[in-house]
Amino acid sequence: MGCVSALGIGVEAFWRELTAGRHGFRPHVPEQAADQAERLLAHAWDYRSADHFSDDDLRMLDRNAQIAIVACREAVSSAGLPLGPDTVRRTAVVIGTTIGGMSTLDESFYRLYGERKDRLHPFTVPRLITNAAASHAAIQFGVTGPVMAIASACSSANNAVGEALWMIRAGRIDAAIAGGTEACLTFGCIRAWEALRVVARDCCRPFSAGRSGLVLGEAAGIVVLVGIWLARRGST
Amino acid sequence: MNVEQELRAILDKWKKDAPAIQPSTKLADLEIDSVDFVEVMFEIEERFDIQMSQDNDQAQSASFADLCAWIEEQVSAKSSKKAKS
Numbered sequence: 001m002g003c004v005s006a007l008g009i010g011v012e013a014f015w016r017e018l019t020a021g022r023h024g025f026r027p028h029v030p031e032q033a034a035d036q037a038e039r040l041l042a043h044a045w046d047y048r049s050a051d052h053f054s055d056d057d058l059r060m061l062d063r064n065a066q067i068a069i070v071a072c073r074e075a076v077s078s079a080g081l082p083l084g085p086d087t088v089r090r091t092a093v094v095i096g097t098t099i100g101g102m103s104t105l106d107e108s109f110y111r112l113y114g115e116r117k118d119r120l121h122p123f124t125v126p127r128l129i130t131n132a133a134a135s136h137a138a139i140q141f142g143v144t145g146p147v148m149a150i151a152s153a154c155s156s157a158n159n160a161v162g163e164a165l166w167m168i169r170a171g172r173i174d175a176a177i178a179g180g181t182e183a184c185l186t187f188g189c190i191r192a193w194e195a196l197r198v199v200a201r202d203c204c205r206p207f208s209a210g211r212s213g214l215v216l217g218e219a220a221g222i223v224v225l226v227g228i229w230l231a232r233r234g235s236t
Numbered sequence: 237m238n239v240e241q242e243l244r245a246i247l248d249k250w251k252k253d254a255p256a257i258q259p260s261t262k263l264a265d266l267e268i269d270s271v272d273f274v275e276v277m278f279e280i281e282e283r284f285d286i287q288m289s290q291d292n293d294q295a296q297s298a299s300f301a302d303l304c305a306w307i308e309e310q311v312s313a314k315s316s317k318k319a320k321s
Binding site for chain 1: 271
């Protein structure tokens with residue numbers, strides 16, 4: 001497993017904080033917020049792109065894909081997934097995300113409509129498309145099996161893991177790097193959710209009788225799934 | 237700094253170990269990979285505030301002198317348009 005979340009970088013930090021009963025929500029004024037009002041958000045507070053990627057890598061990676069790749073690295077490493085020439089063809093990357101590279105889209109639109117510039121960076125599309133996280137993770141690990149994104153709102157990550165599982169059961173692949181990523185805490189996206197009137201006034205309390213809505217956050221969570229025949233070879 | 241000097245400064249930054257740029261040097265000879273090449277074109281457009289209408293293949297097969305001429309033509313067309321308005 002691998003993850004990047006408001007509770008820290010990595011599964012160990014996530015589990016330690018979670019089992020201590022701590023959540024990652026904090027009051028925060030979003031960048032570019034015209035009203036300068038604090039919102040309760042769950043940014044991946046400890047995440048710094050320069051800790052994980054070179055400037056050259058970052059040209060192509062929206063935050064959405066960055067945190068996914070960091071989580072993939074941890075998952076692949078902790079699973080001991082063999083990614084050699086004979087296994088990469090039978091390995092899939094399936095990553096759920098609903099919005100994709102929202103920061104890139106937001107910055108690009110601001111440049112066009114706000115600053116009235118007439119050209120966009122040439123890597124705008126590879127950064128913002130929904131399958132960017134899955135594709136860049138596949139490039140990183142040399143995976144040449146099925147590579148795709150699943151976009152099904154809040155169930156995207158679960159569906160991604162489910163589809164990867166069925167690909168293994170169907171015999172199409174032997175292993176999968178699967179999970180979800182989302183990093184869309186731009187002011188525009190936050191305002192869009194607020195317009196829907198579903199953002200909690202206090203905190204996120206699912207299934208509580210007194211709940212008042214959802215709280216927005218960003219995170220990536222990845223698992224490695226391995227077919228029993230590959231697992232029995234003792235490599236994972 | 238004129239167009240030639242500014243363009244040379246941009247290309248020198250991207251060309252890594254390729255030989256020194258001559259007027260006849262083709263951009264394809266600068267050993268800039270295809271991903272970097274679109275960034276080079278973007279940087280040129282940003283620096284001179286112009287739109288390069290050439291596609292990647294046309295630009296790759298152009299010489300440094302050709303590229304200077306294209307840029308100068310566009311910069312001058314833009315200045316005369318501005319002067320008229």
